[in-house]
Amino acid sequence: MKQPLICLLAGSLAFGACSRNGDTAAVSTTPAPSGSPVETNAPNATYRPAFTGQTRVPSVTTAASSYRATVLTSSLTNPWGITPLPDGRLLITEKAGRMRLVTATGTVSEPITGLPPVNSSGQGGLLGLCIDPDFATNRMVYWSFSEVRPGGNLTAIAKGRLATDERTIEGAAVIYRAEPAYAGANHYGGRVVFDRTGHLVVSTGERSDLATRPQAQSVTSALGKLIRITKDGQPAPGNPVFAQAGARPELYSIGHRNPQGLAVHPVTGDIWQSEHGPRGGDELNRPQAGANYGWPIITYGLEYSGQPVGGAIQQGTGLEQPVYYWDPVVSPSGMTFYAGNRIAEWQNNLFIGALSGMHIVRLVIENNRVVGEERLLASEGQRFRDITQGTDGALYAVTDQGRLYRIARP
Template sequence: MHKYLKHQYLTMLCIGGVTTMVACGQKSGTKTETTPDSTAAPVETSKANSDYKPAFPGQTRIGSVKTKTPYEFKVLSNDLKSPWGVTSLPDGRLLITEKAGVLRIATTDGKLSEPITGLPAVKLAGQGGLLGITIDPDFSNNRMVYWVFSEQRPDGTLTAVAKGKLSADEKKIENATVIYRATPAHKSDLHYGGRILFDKTGNLVVSTGERSDLETRPLAQDLKAALGKVLRITKDGQAAPGNPFAGKPDARPEIWSYGHRNVQGLAFHPTTGDLWETEFGPRGGDELNRIEPGKNYGWPTITYGIEYSGEKIGDAIQKKDGMEQPVYYWDPVISPSGITFYSGSQIPEWKDNLFIASLSRTHIDRLVIENNKVTGEERLLADEGQRFRDVTEGKDGALYAVTDMGRLYKISKK
């Protein structure tokens, strides 16, 4: 089938299927709940990988919820090549990274720009490539873009942060500069982290991974290394003022939190302003955390996961003094990548809900969060069979998501 016709067919199929249904699969008139029901079965029905017990009720397999408001989803494009990050421009268009090092702009009806040139070379291998992206809060005036990528260095690869100015004709990035490198470099193509966003003070928050290997895992606990961390840096790549380890010996001043495995989700809560993250567990033990400065989130000392081989990790403990418990965890994993909180008005019941792009379980996960606890979970677009890589809220109040297979989705009120 011709690529264009395939695009049109999929768009019509999605719209046609949804316009006769409520909540993409619930028949019109079916009663659904917007508040959690303690008796509702969880969405997860598969057997867990371990017999580990949660630290508190509701830490995993919370009761399911269903969206009551009718909504639809559309496939806007099939022509992206391994997209990884997506963010909104002030005019509502979307800025999207592709892993091979390509940056594109997409309209909200799916039209893609030509590749934007001028970015530094990425090391495309394994999980590496061009990763997360964000724009300057003052983008309308300065047109500055910030992104994360895997960079080849003499002694291995690392997670790097760069910035540059989008040209007036939107064809190139001008004066691209690498502002930060998460050292040490390592000969691995796994666990780069890679999300980036601005906080309310105008500083950058960046996530890194611990590079996966047994020899680098302990560096997530090492305050002299930038691996397995959430970092807070200035626009020039320096440690941001007010960081928790500033002035402390044997600690990097750019570290905001530590003890992370591979953080691919970062988002600020639109009401509380709290920073939340999702990170990959091993076999079981994907986590949702509310990030506080200076806190230790445990990896690899405590975890709700096991080795891919089935062996225990370390001392096989899930709790330890001085280490934070995840707000929520998944076992089996969903492989949580990009996340966003919903702050729009199109679907009021989604207000302040967290949406998570799920790779291995091929859906978008919706979490209802109240008083920093997860109180309900729903899986959206699960029948699409797509590895969802990132999700963001558009300027129009719709959700936009990209998938490893190259699709751009729009999810909005019907």
């Protein structure tokens, strides 16, 4: 067994998973922000936002006395996804292909066996996970991973039962593959959550390369999409019908680049999603069924070379605008809404792990618009990969460097 390293830090964070087990959500009472934007660096591009409040909103501040951040363990290896179990423990994926249980005090289990092999090169590996809403009775786990297939590799969704002895996943089976496969190592997307109807929503990337980018706009491809499927991997009832010939019935929304964040609003049940832009142009979206979010036709970012992307436009007919965007990037990854009542000013706020930004983004959202932003745990120097809320109402986050944080009231 790996032994936990425990220390106390000042900071904060938040919550999100496939099956939610925290306090009951309450109506936000956060006062209107009044500070300057938290971002002080110049943007990469000179593009103008489509509306006021689409980027660089005023800052908000959480009182330092409201919370305490504790490192429960630093012995994880490239953790990617985290979800709470009903008994308060956490189920965590590690990029190389391992899944582990971690107790609320930071004790890390040996790897759980029975998982299919992953391709962990580049941005691939064992990615996001969630548990069945009926986990207490069926013990089913769902996860995303990069799978080697003829012609390359792809984002796959698998499910299996956590054995009673918790040492293995029983009956692991792939239920969905985001085809076509491609011989690349980047932009898998990789988050998976349950929506309010009990169906899985999956994010897939467009695989990064110029050759695959156009597939984000193609309804015959599963790349660069949000996918909505049943527990058996079939197209979910109620999915939108796209007009183009050969449209895949599992598609929910299209035109995404590399969406690594998914969360369900605790009050409205709306799906929210974050995705990586190129050089600038990270996005927060509230995806609607059948909508097109524009990549690579519209973007607020540039190529990594500094050149414009494609036709260099930011608005287009039939293409949805992001609710919010960042330039420079923060590289948004796992995210969640805080549905507890322990820290009143966080109620229904959205928290996003930032990789290159090396902090946790807190967004105050009112009427589906971002009105305030805060950067939490920025002094820790960590790449925050995913965040969740435990059954105890505390908030937990994992970082690429292997840490597991617990955030709770002092």
